Amino acid sequence: MTRSRAATLPFYAARLDSRGRVEPWALEDLQEFAARHGDPYGGRLAPDRAPRVSLQLEASEDEPVFLGLGSRELRAWSGALEGAWRRFGVERNDTVALFDYGSSPAVFLAAGTYVAYLGSGVADRLGLATVCNDGVASMAGRMLEILRWVRPAALVLRRDVLAPFAEALQTAGLALSGRCRWVAVTEPDGAPPLRETRRYAELWQVPVHRLLRADAACFLAGSDPDDPRRFLVEPGLYALEAIGPGEVAVSTRFARTCPSLRHRLTSAGLELRRGAARDAPAALEET
Amino acid sequence: MSARAARVDPRLRTEPFDALDRRTPAGLEAFWRRRLREVLAIAWEEMPFHRRRFEAAGFHPSQLRTLGDLARVPLFDKTAVLAEQRRLGRFDVGLERASGDPGMVLSSSSGTRGTTFLAHPPRWRRVQGRSALRAHWWAGLRPGTRFLLSAPAWHSYAAVQTWIAERLELPCVVVAGTYLPRFAGRIVEALLAFRPRFVTMFLPMVFSLVSEARRRGLAPREAFASVEIITVAGAPITPGMRDALRRETGVQRFVEIAGSTESLLAVECRAERGLHVVPDTCYVEVLDPRSGGPAAPGTRGRAVHTCLVPWGSTYLRYDGGDAGVRDDSPCPCGLPSPRIKLLGRAEDAFRLGELELLPYDVQLAVEESAPALAGTPCLVLREGLAEGRLELVMPRPETGYAPGLDDALAQALRTRFGAPAEVRFVESLPLLFKGVPPVLSARDLQTSGGAHR
Numbered sequence A: 001m002t003r004s005r006a007a008t009l010p011f012y013a014a015r016l017d018s019r020g021r022v023e024p025w026a027l028e029d030l031q032e033f034a035a036r037h038g039d040p041y042g043g044r045l046a047p048d049r050a051p052r053v054s055l056q057l058e059a060s061e062d063e064p065v066f067l068g069l070g071s072r073e074l075r076a077w078s079g080a081l082e083g084a085w086r087r088f089g090v091e092r093n094d095t096v097a098l099f100d101y102g103s104s105p106a107v108f109l110a111a112g113t114y115v116a117y118l119g120s121g122v123a124d125r126l127g128l129a130t131v132c133n134d135g136v137a138s139m140a141g142r143m144l145e146i147l148r149w150v151r152p153a154a155l156v157l158r159r160d161v162l163a164p165f166a167e168a169l170q171t172a173g174l175a176l177s178g179r180c181r182w183v184a185v186t187e188p189d190g191a192p193p194l195r196e197t198r199r200y201a202e203l204w205q206v207p208v209h210r211l212l213r214a215d216a217a218c219f220l221a222g223s224d225p226d227d228p229r230r231f232l233v234e235p236g237l238y239a240l241e242a243i244g245p246g247e248v249a250v251s252t253r254f255a256r257t258c259p260s261l262r263h264r265l266t267s268a269g270l271e272l273r274r275g276a277a278r279d280a281p282a283a284l285e286e287t
Numbered sequence B: 001m002s003a004r005a006a007r008v009d010p011r012l013r014t015e016p017f018d019a020l021d022r023r024t025p026a027g028l029e030a031f032w033r034r035r036l037r038e039v040l041a042i043a044w045e046e047m048p049f050h051r052r053r054f055e056a057a058g059f060h061p062s063q064l065r066t067l068g069d070l071a072r073v074p075l076f077d078k079t080a081v082l083a084e085q086r087r088l089g090r091f092d093v094g095l096e097r098a099s100g101d102p103g104m105v106l107s108s109s110s111g112t113r114g115t116t117f118l119a120h121p122p123r124w125r126r127v128q129g130r131s132a133l134r135a136h137w138w139a140g141l142r143p144g145t146r147f148l149l150s151a152p153a154w155h156s157y158a159a160v161q162t163w164i165a166e167r168l169e170l171p172c173v174v175v176a177g178t179y180l181p182r183f184a185g186r187i188v189e190a191l192l193a194f195r196p197r198f199v200t201m202f203l204p205m206v207f208s209l210v211s212e213a214r215r216r217g218l219a220p221r222e223a224f225a226s227v228e229i230i231t232v233a234g235a236p237i238t239p240g241m242r243d244a245l246r247r248e249t250g251v252q253r254f255v256e257i258a259g260s261t262e263s264l265l266a267v268e269c270r271a272e273r274g275l276h277v278v279p280d281t282c283y284v285e286v287l288d289p290r291s292g293g294p295a296a297p298g299t300r301g302r303a304v305h306t307c308l309v310p311w312g313s314t315y316l317r318y319d320g321g322d323a324g325v326r327d328d329s330p331c332p333c334g335l336p337s338p339r340i341k342l343l344g345r346a347e348d349a350f351r352l353g354e355l356e357l358l359p360y361d362v363q364l365a366v367e368e369s370a371p372a373l374a375g376t377p378c379l380v381l382r383e384g385l386a387e388g389r390l391e392l393v394m395p396r397p398e399t400g401y402a403p404g405l406d407d408a409l410a411q412a413l414r415t416r417f418g419a420p421a422e423v424r425f426v427e428s429l430p431l432l433f434k435g436v437p438p439v440l441s442a443r444d445l446q447t448s449g450g451a452h453r
Helices: A027-035 A071-088 A122-126 A137-150 A159-172 A195-205 B026-047 B048-056 B067-072 B078-088 B122-139 B156-167 B182-194 B203-215 B239-249 B359-369 B384-385 B406-416 B442-447
Strands: A051-056 A066-069 A095-099 A127-131 A154-158 A181-185 A208-214 A219-226 A227-233 A238-244 A248-254 A270-273 A282-286 B105-108 B117-120 B147-149 B170-172 B196-200 B230-232 B253-259 B265-268 B276-279 B282-289 B301-307 B319-328 B338-347 B351-352 B355-357 B379-381 B390-395 B423-428
Touching: A027 B078, A027 B265, A051 B182, A066 A071, A066 B253, A071 A122, A071 A181, A071 A208, A071 A227, A095 A137, A127 A137, A137 A159, A137 B105, A137 B117, A154 A159, A159 A181, A159 A195, A181 A195, A195 A208, A195 A248, A238 A270, A248 A270, A248 B078, B026 B048, B026 B282, B048 B390, B067 B282, B105 B156, B117 B122, B117 B156, B117 B203, B122 B156, B122 B230, B122 B253, B122 B265, B147 B156, B147 B182, B147 B196, B170 B182, B182 B203, B182 B338, B196 B203, B203 B230, B203 B239, B239 B359, B253 B276, B253 B338, B265 B338, B282 B319, B338 B359, B351 B384, B355 B359, B359 B390, B359 B406, B379 B384, B379 B442, B384 B390, B390 B406, B406 B423
Parallel strands: A051 B170, A095 A127, A095 A154, A127 B105, A154 A181, A181 A208, B147 B170, B196 B230, B230 B253, B390 B423
Antiparallel strands: A051 A066, A208 A219, A219 A227, A227 A282, A238 A248, A270 A282, B105 B117, B253 B265, B265 B276, B276 B338, B282 B301, B301 B319, B319 B338, B351 B355, B379 B390
């Protein structure tokens, strides 16, 4: 579906400016539309598409919104996660341990077994193994068992479980340093604060990276290992635009089932830095 | 297994998934003999954990000529895997095949007695997926049905569930969160938005969904209006629970599935007389704990299974700690596979007077004595048992409660079990990771959040 046709979908048609452009929107706008019209997709489902997967957005807790996806979209979205993992550093035969819900894209894009119709996920493509631990605080103890016996090279943690996991590590006297090469932290919408990941990086003596997510737009970017204030955006997947001081909107090039135009990223204070070359990742820098 | 042909009731007939479902019981035995020989031979060649066990018992796979010969393969349980895990310092203890394949996912066992890990390479997923598809077919899943996933990626079921969805081209709904009561609202939202026909659910969660529907001012029947079949797993369903859920939700088919991460799989047919062993996933024995031999049909024993998918972690004659019964009599649904019913964890068994009981027995007694309490979870206090007394703690039912119900129920339980009994209603029980724990000490009850009066 072209951008102009996408703009005729009910959600977008209701928010066109005088020049016929879609006004940037946030998740709350979508929730409000979904509730008002009784449409689980919030007026974004393309009429010629039948979603293979309908994903309930984690961040849409009060008013549920679903995102319709097809195989190609799932694969493209997993490309964004792949870029982040590659930059954080993974090697063939590594195991990545995930401590988050299976409904989080930080989990289900990781392996083709975690969600139907993805086909091959990041781990399948990079020759990795994955192990997932359900993202509830009471499962922190099992995460220690994973560390002891599975010996993952990297951990992806839901922000909610950072504190209980840290406490469990401390109680057990287990050090992450020397066991894992990196940790990445994720939350349903936005990115964990840098000061928090820095604190854990100091505590654990392991690089702690961040994931920036906007699931409503199938958007995902990992922080730059060399400059944790910056998020590197995979080339070709998204169109980014600065829409005001510290504000960025994203349009998702691969979203067809529920096209995503001009979604305002919730993390405040993001400046857009274009990549020097066409195939270089763009950067979103926290100011 | 009886070689008698089953008398098939056309109303209960299970539409066969493939030729394996059309075999006679004798034909199925032949299939099992062949598969067991193949799997044991692979284990001998490629799985050092099993080869050591075979050698120690003086067993070689070529010696397996009848299903009875399987008894020569020594049993093992989780403690053996945990010990080997500690000895080697790693999860893969030598009962895995192709665990180095790219794209492998690991799942973990439930952590009540320590955590073990199971390797699921892509080849496992294909073979296990097809067998699990058979189980879902028996349960009534058909192409095109909208499929509600609660996305527990940590569980081995997640891996086959997605495979099944792809094969049957099922549109999937991924619900945010996990199988915990606090996510019941999200599941209800998905039920209302997508109106699925077929739902798979952890049994205690179904009760949470009923409560959540009510909390939203909906009759549970409204929330489940489109649902024709719910498969329930994770705990044995009692007849009273099933009736109560049917009444509450309006869903006519509650299909019990018994599954374990270590590849035990059995599913109920329409006849509801036990769960048919899924024959290309596993072979199941129920053993008398005293003699170690097969328990008489219908008599309780330990469920021991042998996985027949020789990819990834392959558990052979594994005692998973479940108490159960096996029934080889012909089933009116026409499926040749014997039926089992798992009744709970053997470690939860307790003595009361002259009786050896499981929490399942208490649940049955409760619902037969007080039908209004069918489906209400109950918890047995360990301290009471130590004094030879049944001390039951239950949440006050949302409907059907009348003053004096506790005394009346206690009296009925005293009569039934011939032992002192007390019943205490509370506002709610602590909900641990897998629902309400059936036997708990008062101290555990306190530390896990306590019963709220």
